[in-house]
Amino acid sequence: MSTRRKVTLVTLAVALVALVAFGIWAVGRISELDEATQATNPLFRWEYLFKRDRTPGELWEATRQHLELTIVSVAIGTVLSAVLAALILRFHWLRGIVFTFAGFLYTIPSLALFAVLVTYNTNWTAAVIALTSYTLLIITRNIVAGIDGVPQAALDAADGLGMSRIQRLRKVEVPLAMPVILTGVRVATVTIVGLVGISVVIQLGGLATYIFDGFKRTYSTVLVLGTVAMVLLAVSLDLLLRGVERLATPWARRSAAR
Amino acid sequence: MSAAALLAQASDPTNLWQWLSTSEERTVTGDIPSQVWVTLWHSVLAFVVAAAIAIPLAAFLAHARRAEVASTWIVNLGRVIPTVTIVGLLALISLRNGFGFEPWPIVIALILLALPPLYANTYTAVRDALPEAVGAARAMGLTEMQILRRVELPLATPLILAASRVALTQVVATEALAALFGGSGLGRYITFGLANRDTFEVQAGAVLVAGLAMTVDLLFWFVTRFIVPKPLRPAPASRHAVQRIKPTQSITIPINSLGGTP
Numbered sequence: 001m002s003t004r005r006k007v008t009l010v011t012l013a014v015a016l017v018a019l020v021a022f023g024i025w026a027v028g029r030i031s032e033l034d035e036a037t038q039a040t041n042p043l044f045r046w047e048y049l050f051k052r053d054r055t056p057g058e059l060w061e062a063t064r065q066h067l068e069l070t071i072v073s074v075a076i077g078t079v080l081s082a083v084l085a086a087l088i089l090r091f092h093w094l095r096g097i098v099f100t101f102a103g104f105l106y107t108i109p110s111l112a113l114f115a116v117l118v119t120y121n122t123n124w125t126a127a128v129i130a131l132t133s134y135t136l137l138i139i140t141r142n143i144v145a146g147i148d149g150v151p152q153a154a155l156d157a158a159d160g161l162g163m164s165r166i167q168r169l170r171k172v173e174v175p176l177a178m179p180v181i182l183t184g185v186r187v188a189t190v191t192i193v194g195l196v197g198i199s200v201v202i203q204l205g206g207l208a209t210y211i212f213d214g215f216k217r218t219y220s221t222v223l224v225l226g227t228v229a230m231v232l233l234a235v236s237l238d239l240l241l242r243g244v245e246r247l248a249t250p251w252a253r254r255s256a257a258r
Numbered sequence: 259m260s261a262a263a264l265l266a267q268a269s270d271p272t273n274l275w276q277w278l279s280t281s282e283e284r285t286v287t288g289d290i291p292s293q294v295w296v297t298l299w300h301s302v303l304a305f306v307v308a309a310a311i312a313i314p315l316a317a318f319l320a321h322a323r324r325a326e327v328a329s330t331w332i333v334n335l336g337r338v339i340p341t342v343t344i345v346g347l348l349a350l351i352s353l354r355n356g357f358g359f360e361p362w363p364i365v366i367a368l369i370l371l372a373l374p375p376l377y378a379n380t381y382t383a384v385r386d387a388l389p390e391a392v393g394a395a396r397a398m399g400l401t402e403m404q405i406l407r408r409v410e411l412p413l414a415t416p417l418i419l420a421a422s423r424v425a426l427t428q429v430v431a432t433e434a435l436a437a438l439f440g441g442s443g444l445g446r447y448i449t450f451g452l453a454n455r456d457t458f459e460v461q462a463g464a465v466l467v468a469g470l471a472m473t474v475d476l477l478f479w480f481v482t483r484f485i486v487p488k489p490l491r492p493a494p495a496s497r498h499a500v501q502r503i504k505p506t507q508s509i510t511i512p513i514n515s516l517g518g519t520p
Contacts (some may be wrong), residue, residue, distance in 0.1 A: 007402065008322040011315060043354075046397045107433035108473050111438075112464030115448045119276055119457050187337075194340030201438065201452055211346040223350050227343040
């Protein structure tokens with residue numbers, strides 16, 4: 001057996017043993033709850049989801065609020081990032097300044113940003129400003145990285161064909177950078193779904209309302225419902241945007257299968 | 259406005275600085291130094307555990323060129339799941355089982371937050387370590403473990419440290435979420451301030467949380483400058499790195515490490 005294989009096997013075995021041990025311990029702890037509590041207060045009551053008439057409407061409303069905030073902020077963020085990236089590509093000295101500033105915005109904890117902005121703005125504006133500021137670093141960086149990564153040969157070919165600077169950007173650089181740009185938009189979107197959850201502290205609704213509500217009332221069904229709904233929303237948006245990436249870059253499927 | 263409200267207002271601090279410098283009314287939220295300490299303790303514990311799991315595992319697997327697709331999937335899934343949901347769920351489970359509000363829910367959630375960037379970047383860095391150097395080491399008769407320890411890991415240091423810095427900063431910033439679920443830490447000032455409509459307390463909390471995150475970020479950056487092996491010091495943007503690593507990874511903060519979901 002080669003060393004390579006041994007190393008892999010040992011690592012996987014250790015990870016597996018650790019995982020199983022943790023699982024056994026966790027299940028052991030949870031089953032220590034006395035039977036009465038489990039019976040009267042189960043972790044999840046399916047009746048809440050299927051037998052309660054108001055649940056579907058409320059869930060839909062919360063999802064709509066969540067999506068609205070996400071989409072608005074990512075859209076504004078994408079437009080602003082495109083402008084910033086264009087400026088960076090035109091004036092190279094801006095690069096350091098813009099990335100340092102965007103990095104600074106990214107470091108500010110979301111809870112803090114919501115809390116401060118809400119003292120000066122309406123809740124909705126505050127949330128959109130905060131959420132947008134978090135998308136800037138991710139999307140701008142990806143646009144610039146994508147366009148930087150366009151092979152010199154493609155640029156030379158475009159110049160050789162007599163394209164103007166604008167034509168070259170539109171027909172060669174942006175399409176070739178598209179996979180990286182779309183990845184940026186996807187990562188930003190998924191990040192924002194999580195951050196909208198935190199914007200619940202400024203009473204804007206959204207799926208995380210269930211989480212906080214459930215926690216406050218120690219009603220586990222509501223909390224679990226919120227958690228599952230939010231994770232599902234994030235995962236499905238991620239998959240959806242991955243689909244868009246594939247559709248938008250048909251050539252990428254042939255060349256690099258990764 | 260009622261007399262009681264006027265009285266309450268009179269004794270309230272009139273600006274942010276006054277709030278920060280008068281400490282006698284912080285009976286519920288605790289004093290600032292102890293909350294800073296709690297925040298740091300939670301964050302560092304979570305970060306160390308995450309690094310101890312992610313870095314060796316990723317280094318071994320990347321050296322063996324194993325589990326590439328599986329890692330990508332797991333890392334992506336880990337990045338998609340919002341931390342708020344994890345803290346909430348864990349806090350509930352912890353309460354139901356008599357563990358209380360703290361510290362496990364927030365620490366486990368922070369570990370899960372730090373794992374994906376650390377793992378993904380270590381994997382990429384070790385996998386993309388200069389193949390010529392690795393080949394040369396193998397030709398000189400180094401064993402596989404020696405190659406990993408003496409060649410690949412040192413070459414990967416800049417990227418791993420850059421990722422660690424982002425992960426640690428995110429962890430410190432996200433620790434504030436503990437306060438939303440009854441835990442302690444600097445987020446308390448924000449949640450209590452919002453609940454009591456105390457603008458200065460909210461602002462003070464925000465300034466403290468952001469300040470701590472940035473201080474940790476700067477400190478880590480400073481330490482990084484000394485840990486990175488000398489020839490690699492011009493950071494990930496050294497000439498080799500730019501040419502070798504995919505264009506998406508040539509910028510100072512590795513792209514892989516962004517987009518954890520707080």
